[in-house]
Amino acid sequence: MPPEIMRPETEGQLADLIRGAIAPLSITGGGTRPWPGEGGGTHLDMTALTGVTLYEPEALTLVVRAGTPLETVRQTLAAEGQMLAFEPVGRDGSTIGGVAATNASGPRRVQAGAARDAMIGVRFVDGQGEVIRNGGRVMKNVTGYDLVKLMAGSRGRLGALTEISFRTAPLPPVTLTLALPDLDAAAAIPALSSALGGPYDVSGAAWLPGQGALIRLEGLAASVTSRAADLTDRLQAHGAVTEGNPQAWLLLCPNTQDPQADIWRITCRPSEAPAVLSHLPEPLSLDWGGALIHVRLPADQIPDLPHFSGHARRIRGAAPALHPAADPLTARLERDLRAQFDPRGLFGGDA
Amino acid sequence: MMQMPPPDPSVLSRRQAITDALNAALPGAVIQDPAETRAYECDALSAYRCAPLAVVLPRSTDEVSRLLRLCHELRVPVVPRGAGTSLAGGSMPTADAVVIGLSRMTDVLEISAPDRQIRVQAGRTNLSVSGAVEGLGFFYAPDPSSQLACAIGGNIAMNSGGAHCLKYGVTTNNLLGVTLVLMDGSVVELGGPMGEGPGLDLLGVVCGSEGQLGIVTEATLRILPRPAGARPALIGFDKAETAGACVAAIIRAGIIPVAIEFMDSPCIKATEAFAHAGYPDCEALLIVEVEGTPPEIDEQLALIRDIAMRFDPVEFRESGSDDESRRIWLGRKSAFGAMGQMGDYICLDGTIPVTALPRVLAGIGDLSRQYGLAVANVFHAGDGNMHPLIIYDANAPGDLDRAEDLGADILRLCVEVGGCLTGEHGVGIEKRDLMSVQFDPADLEAQMRVKDAFDPHWLLNAAKVFPLDVSAPRRDRRLNRTPHAA
Numbered sequence A: 001m002p003p004e005i006m007r008p009e010t011e012g013q014l015a016d017l018i019r020g021a022i023a024p025l026s027i028t029g030g031g032t033r034p035w036p037g038e039g040g041g042t043h044l045d046m047t048a049l050t051g052v053t054l055y056e057p058e059a060l061t062l063v064v065r066a067g068t069p070l071e072t073v074r075q076t077l078a079a080e081g082q083m084l085a086f087e088p089v090g091r092d093g094s095t096i097g098g099v100a101a102t103n104a105s106g107p108r109r110v111q112a113g114a115a116r117d118a119m120i121g122v123r124f125v126d127g128q129g130e131v132i133r134n135g136g137r138v139m140k141n142v143t144g145y146d147l148v149k150l151m152a153g154s155r156g157r158l159g160a161l162t163e164i165s166f167r168t169a170p171l172p173p174v175t176l177t178l179a180l181p182d183l184d185a186a187a188a189i190p191a192l193s194s195a196l197g198g199p200y201d202v203s204g205a206a207w208l209p210g211q212g213a214l215i216r217l218e219g220l221a222a223s224v225t226s227r228a229a230d231l232t233d234r235l236q237a238h239g240a241v242t243e244g245n246p247q248a249w250l251l252l253c254p255n256t257q258d259p260q261a262d263i264w265r266i267t268c269r270p271s272e273a274p275a276v277l278s279h280l281p282e283p284l285s286l287d288w289g290g291a292l293i294h295v296r297l298p299a300d301q302i303p304d305l306p307h308f309s310g311h312a313r314r315i316r317g318a319a320p321a322l323h324p325a326a327d328p329l330t331a332r333l334e335r336d337l338r339a340q341f342d343p344r345g346l347f348g349g350d351a
Numbered sequence B: 001m002m003q004m005p006p007p008d009p010s011v012l013s014r015r016q017a018i019t020d021a022l023n024a025a026l027p028g029a030v031i032q033d034p035a036e037t038r039a040y041e042c043d044a045l046s047a048y049r050c051a052p053l054a055v056v057l058p059r060s061t062d063e064v065s066r067l068l069r070l071c072h073e074l075r076v077p078v079v080p081r082g083a084g085t086s087l088a089g090g091s092m093p094t095a096d097a098v099v100i101g102l103s104r105m106t107d108v109l110e111i112s113a114p115d116r117q118i119r120v121q122a123g124r125t126n127l128s129v130s131g132a133v134e135g136l137g138f139f140y141a142p143d144p145s146s147q148l149a150c151a152i153g154g155n156i157a158m159n160s161g162g163a164h165c166l167k168y169g170v171t172t173n174n175l176l177g178v179t180l181v182l183m184d185g186s187v188v189e190l191g192g193p194m195g196e197g198p199g200l201d202l203l204g205v206v207c208g209s210e211g212q213l214g215i216v217t218e219a220t221l222r223i224l225p226r227p228a229g230a231r232p233a234l235i236g237f238d239k240a241e242t243a244g245a246c247v248a249a250i251i252r253a254g255i256i257p258v259a260i261e262f263m264d265s266p267c268i269k270a271t272e273a274f275a276h277a278g279y280p281d282c283e284a285l286l287i288v289e290v291e292g293t294p295p296e297i298d299e300q301l302a303l304i305r306d307i308a309m310r311f312d313p314v315e316f317r318e319s320g321s322d323d324e325s326r327r328i329w330l331g332r333k334s335a336f337g338a339m340g341q342m343g344d345y346i347c348l349d350g351t352i353p354v355t356a357l358p359r360v361l362a363g364i365g366d367l368s369r370q371y372g373l374a375v376a377n378v379f380h381a382g383d384g385n386m387h388p389l390i391i392y393d394a395n396a397p398g399d400l401d402r403a404e405d406l407g408a409d410i411l412r413l414c415v416e417v418g419g420c421l422t423g424e425h426g427v428g429i430e431k432r433d434l435m436s437v438q439f440d441p442a443d444l445e446a447q448m449r450v451k452d453a454f455d456p457h458w459l460l461n462a463a464k465v466f467p468l469d470v471s472a473p474r475r476d477r478r479l480n481r482t483p484h485a486a
């Protein structure tokens, strides 16, 4: 049976719907990225809340409603030679609110930070139907608590984002990709760390099967050329360095169509990645210098990993799974916060 | 004048029992002699001071945990303290509070070059974090001007910024994890690789929470490879608006310098008289700094020169050597010292959308004349974080009040044009009662609910950040609870 759907067209309607709700709600954007366990109850569809509220390229500021398609945002910015520096990954239908609510961040995170770092203001409706503003439209702001960060990546558990302010960035005039095609995933890690540890302003450090280690440089032409030469010298010790495929950066989001397999997302310190990888099949991709691993595992399998400082989560598959489980104190704080913002427990879906 | 709530009589009446219990818990770490607690009576907002009940200087997370558990049981308020350089009164005590100072917690716990991170105790100074990784070719990016003195724990509590944040971000963008001791003494690890924990971004809300959610005892910080070099250019203009337009044009052209600093003519005149940096006598000047290898720097400065020339500057001076760079920065770096020569000053910290710069500068000029107090402007122009300095005479009766009223009006103007009350110094007590200018009751309520989850009894630094009348019901709730026997 398809879920019941409510599609508010204004923030006021949204607040009324939440205030009047008596059963669990799943806030949905494009519905392109629910995690296992998400999406139960009535769908609160955000895609009618669209539009750019304010765009000042010379102030690097964009304010946009949450249901706006990511693609619209990309085109609006590109028309002025700008972008969202955190390189949000999306597919047809992804909304900017979904990007914010998942903190979805691409390869450039190593240089420019995550979605949370570019988010400078939010409006949202909490579980009591109250409209709350935090942050604003300026990039330097420490007035009161930073609920913007709390909402970034909160996956609809505290409230429904209706509007988000972003810091934008100029599109780089020149991009160059270097590759070390001979390296397997584990061998790529020291090469990526070496590149990120030197003065090359690396804007992407990843690995893909069949392509090897990938390193991206961006900026003004002369600058990219001189950094590429220096970096190539430094990397020779790890293997042959060639020019890489510039399209590779778009492939870092694993394709998730295979229904027979689960996909796991693992974050760790790059120095821990080789040990983590030794307990896994060949990964689908590495990103962020090795701090992010995507791997396909047989359905329902839990990976047997050594102790490491991050966590592993099943992002595709039947049942939610997180390893190691959140410690009891963190879990208590999250529960208490959710009880504060959503005392009736409307925003259920637990992953 | 800022008011503080009256101290809790039920705490004051138990003073002896409380200090006895602290001494028993942590012998040798407690300071209670009024002569010695004097140094803890205020922070850099020194017009306001108050002697605390006692000061305790723990050495480890475990000691902080024991102290907080004890204070929690006794229902004694606590004020966390780093180096006491807050300009907002954030670390000023109340008479019924125990100050927990982290000045003995300065160790480096781990440095990892492959992971580009360092872990330190939170009492370590900002500058000495960079110092610890310098030899490896790294630095810690957030660089508040107080970096020689201020502590990482204070930086995290205030989400401090610095001159280079246009490129590198502020503290929250460079923080990967913390060990946080909650008011009940429990210890929690927040963050993780890339700053990510498994669930809600609790690290993100702890950063900038002004010591109201817990005490940070250890922090993992992102370190960055030191750029090959940096060089500034100095550009003088005969109109402030032109300088503002030039900033917009540089950013519009796709160049993000590491720093764009702005000084207006009162500020230029004062620093010239004080530091003799050789600045042109003009209405406004910009210092624009770029980074990289020599060819990269040349490429960027050439573009900036082309843009600046379109605005007909009275001077464009590009640094060609380390010595010239030093001279260009000399005036900017001595600006606050120079103002100190002119009298006492209040340093404001509002942020505005950079597009509102001309309007705000004109508005500040009008207000300055209206109040009869001089205001000099020096600020981070790339990100709109203004630092208007109001010059007053602390010995003239009523002058401080007038200066504070002028400051409040300037901050109201910042909010009116779409900006905010504070860009990097924090709210503390200074901007506490202006919060309702920027936020609706529901917005403040949402923030206070976060504190309810972390510190249900409102014992940690409770008289800060929220307007006193707004936080009163929550603070008073605490007073009605019967404390356990000491």
Ligand SMILES: Cc1cc2nc3c(=O)[nH]c(=O)nc-3n(C[C@H](O)[C@H](O)[C@H](O)COP(=O)(O)OP(=O)(O)OC[C@H]3O[C@@H](n4cnc5c(N)ncnc54)[C@H](O)[C@@H]3O)c2cc1C
Residues within 6 Å of the ligand: A026, A027, A028, A029, A030, A031, A032, A033, A034, A035, A038, A046, A066, A067, A089, A090, A091, A093, A094, A095, A096, A097, A098, A099, A100, A101, A102, A103, A104, A105, A154, A155, A156, A157, A159, A160, A161, A162, A253, A254, A255, A256, A265, A315
């Ligand atoms: C192949 C691929 C892999 C990806 N991998 C990851 C990954 O590993 N981790 C990751 O975080 N992202 C990942 N993303 C990116 C990202 O999650 C999505 O592309 C996109 O951001 C989701 O947008 P959506 O509108 O479809 O969101 P939806 O799929 O509709 O929602 C995603 C989540 O956000 C919440 N949400 C949506 N809108 C709102 C709102 N307005 N207010 C509050 N909550 C809201 C939902 O409740 C849900 O929890 C990946 C994307 C692709 C294409």
Ligand SMILES: Cc1cc2nc3c(=O)[nH]c(=O)nc-3n(C[C@H](O)[C@H](O)[C@H](O)COP(=O)(O)OP(=O)(O)OC[C@H]3O[C@@H](n4cnc5c(N)ncnc54)[C@H](O)[C@@H]3O)c2cc1C
Residues within 6 Å of the ligand: B043, B044, B079, B080, B081, B082, B083, B084, B085, B086, B087, B089, B090, B091, B102, B122, B123, B143, B144, B145, B146, B149, B150, B151, B152, B153, B154, B155, B156, B157, B158, B159, B160, B161, B162, B163, B210, B211, B212, B214, B215, B216, B217, B336, B424, B425, B426, B461
């Ligand atoms: C000359 C001068 C220049 C300055 N320049 C800048 C600047 O460029 N940029 C900028 O952002 N700021 C600047 N400041 C302000 C100040 O230095 C910062 O706010 C700094 O981060 C405060 O650090 P501190 O260790 O001195 O903290 P304190 O003043 O001791 O405390 C500040 C706040 O943090 C809390 N706190 C302290 N330690 C902890 C902890 N371990 N856990 C939890 N809470 C804690 C306190 O309770 C208080 O609320 C300047 C100050 C001065 C005096």
